[in-house]
Amino acid sequence: MTERTQKAAVLAAIWIVLLAAPSWLPAVGGYTDLGTRILVMALASMALNFLLGFTGVLSFGHAAYFGLGAYGTAMTIKYLVPSTLLGMLVGVIVGTLAAMVIGALIARLRGVYFAMVTIAFGQVFYFITFRWNDVTGGDDGLTGWQRVPIDLGFARIDLSNGDVYFYFVLLFFALATAAMALILRSPFGRTLLAIRENERRARFLGIPVERHIWLSFVVSCFFVSLAGCLNALLDNFTDPRALRWDMSGNFVIMAVLGGMRSFWGPLIGAAIFVALQDFVSSRTENWMSIIGLVFVLIVLFFPRGILGILRRRSAQ
Amino acid sequence: MSNDVIAASIRRRTLLKGAAAAGILQVSAPFIRRASAADTVKIGLCNPLTGTYAAVGKNEMIGCQLAVEQINAKGGILGKQAELLVEDSTSGDAGTAVQKARKLIERDGISFLLGNVNSALSLAMAQVAFEKNILLIVTGGHTDAVTGQSCHWNVFRICNTTQTEANAVAGPLIKSMGKKWYYITPDYAFGHTLQAGLEKACGKLGGEKVGADLTPLGTTDFSSYLIKAQAANPDIIIFLTQGDDMINALKQAVQFGLDKRVHLAGAQQELEALEGLPPEARIGNWVFEWYWNQPDVPHVAEFVDAIKKKTGRVPTARNWFGFAATWSCALAAQAAGALDSVKMAKALENMKLPPEVALMPDQPFFRAGDHQLINDLYVGNAQAQGKAEDDFFNVTEVVKGTDAAPPVEDTGCKLTWPA
């Protein structure tokens, strides 16, 4: 098999597995909502990986933009227009705008410092949603709204059905991953790789590194806020914890677990992490230790992630 | 590197991979086992086991476990053994709570849903239970809306509304301590409604508010709020914070010597919080929703012994919430003769809890209009140490729920039943 056909086969396999998920999930003891959650988290983690894996910049505050997307969607549907798509549009715009401003503040920073500052700025939005009770519902979260059916004129999509919503999310997942893949193949994407590999050389070549990192941050946050919108719609609910730093940590670990140098790595990471968390937390109240142990073991023994290991073995 | 070392490192790597694969298998296998569980009546509890509310959440769970043991010893529910399925809702992540509630209903096929300590999570779970036509008995989320504005035909509640607690405690506080109140209120649904309830009850009796501060959940340093409160010169500083926030606030108030200058009081107080305080900070006047030291009430002593066997400590109100909620499930099924949610909900209306479940002087009952349990409340003061171990509260007055609870018309609840 040539490399190209092999890639096409893998791609086809991924999509067949995803498309058929609602029918095979119950057979292994899962449920449709779990599948939807995996897709949403995978999208968030892939978006983060756009920055982490393909630009080489570590953000530990992506939950903020995830949460802003969620609140944008929820508040639009609750207070302004009962329209799912409009809510998502607002959510994505809010998240992306915030990323543009914060990104401009921090694009000059690097490494650990960048990570720390993204955490701290992420917490700003957490506290805004936490404290601004009258509008955001504060710590209680935002209830009293739900996914609104989409009227296409000739047909009506009833999103309240869990299976229908799964395919709705899958559609956006497909569009978003396709868009990210295209961007990475474009000259802009190649430049990002060049910055990741050697920032100094890129700078000497006359590439405006700061602007590229800023743009990469904004693109990444655009897709993360899309994931946030979908997550809020999945629960018909959102609360400040969607913005907190532990959520950011989850995105990062999913990317690392799956393999942050691979495009599809975060999907695998999200599938394992979400299913594991769901499973373990139903079995033992000490699930935090087990999740923590997963973090430690991945870092010590699987730093390249699952796809990284597979790839290295196939290379040998 | 010699060949041996390389070989060893490869061996270790394959071993690790094998371990990982085994882990994945283990993850998927019990999924299947659980999906085809034995023929039991399943009761799902979705409650915090981690985070801020872990202690009270676990205490409710222990009450549920005791009730299930008793129910099964007496023949189960409609002739089948009862089974308690527990999910950790986390303390504040409603997304997780909703997800877990859906999982219990859709995959595990529970007949009853129980929970939650957190008011917000209770409301979120009520929405799911309503959508799925499952009977939900709210154990310990106090905010008024659960059996008020957001009430549903399928939702019942054991613990009191904040307005009821406010009504119970306002009279005694005004009488014995004064009319100028300063509020320190936690900034979430529970705190807001509790403060509103107290302001209403206090106003009716001629009291006034001289100031209020909203403190976020998880506040560690209360000193600036305390300084402000003291400067406003109130008769009473009313602490409405709960759990760890209550502990932090009281610890610091006592260090400031505020207890010697103004009265410290509040509405809801819990044994869990008093147990976490050093003796000198066990002060103030409060209302308890249930208290273990009731020598004259039948069956309480047995309950105290049974819980002590499980936890090593005396039962708290939270143990009783879980206990009463779980027993209510069995009683509802028994009275309805089937596991049909609508029939069971109808059967629970106006049902009185039997003495071995009630454990209080007046028999509590589920009010038909809003599905709120109407039960006794215990007004009194915290004490450093009573005669018995863990006796940190001195009950001065038992207030009847029928006197303290606002009438159904005032709750804003309108029940609509499925056709």
Next chain:
Amino acid sequence: MTQLILFSVFNGLVVGAFYALMALGLSLILNLSGVINFAHGGFLAIGAYIAYSLSPYLGFWGGLVVAPFLTAVLGLIVERLLIRRLYGRDPLYSLLLTFGLAYIFEDLTRLIWGAQSVPYQVPAILTSPLSTQFFFLTGYRVFMVALVAVAVIGLFLILNRTRLGLRIRAGTRDLETVSALGVNVHVLRNLNFGLGIYLAGLAGVLAAGQLGLQPTIGTSLIMPSFVAIIVGGLGSLPGTLLGGLLIGVAQGVVTIKYPSATEAIMYVIMAVVLLVRPRGLLGEEGRLH
């Protein structure tokens, strides 16, 4: 009103001293080893619980002396077994590792000491206010500030007057050269980590006298410490100290008028500092890249 502001400034200093203690420990580790220790709050909780468990035998004072040392020993072990493996690798990995450790620590403390708050008693001489007019000056709070001051002075003495301190400072600037000069870098980093964790343990014991002692006691203190480091400037311990005190005082003052902005103010300060002076108040140039 002026009295109220005075109250709040002192109060802010108390809080700030506490943030500074946490942040100095974090900063030490970050500067020499490039590790952001997310588990710092977990170490703090463990220090507090150790003091609580020891107090029936050693009393408050014994716990205050012994508990931070035992916490530091735990820190030495964690560094030796886990964190050491990650030096020289992308900082991402140490971040994730300590993130996981934070989960484990919180869960283990809950498993060992229970989810419920435990009563931790401070000796009677420290619990009463020093005067009725200045009731906010309680013995314990004054003691806390004094002890933090002693700890900070001690830390700077260690760094400036001892061989270990000299090496830590040199290593912070140029680890390679220090290593080439024959200093055992492994030992240096290990001791430095222990020193940082000692400060966390000390903060834990002090916190337990003031706050409810429960497994998440450390988590609410870690963010202000991060901000203190960023505001003060990466690589500068005096900067960290200054940052901690600054945000503490700012919080105390803001609470009078706008209590809901208590947390927001420190992020506002951080944003302003990043805009005007990206390397932080006392940060060194060139640390950003």
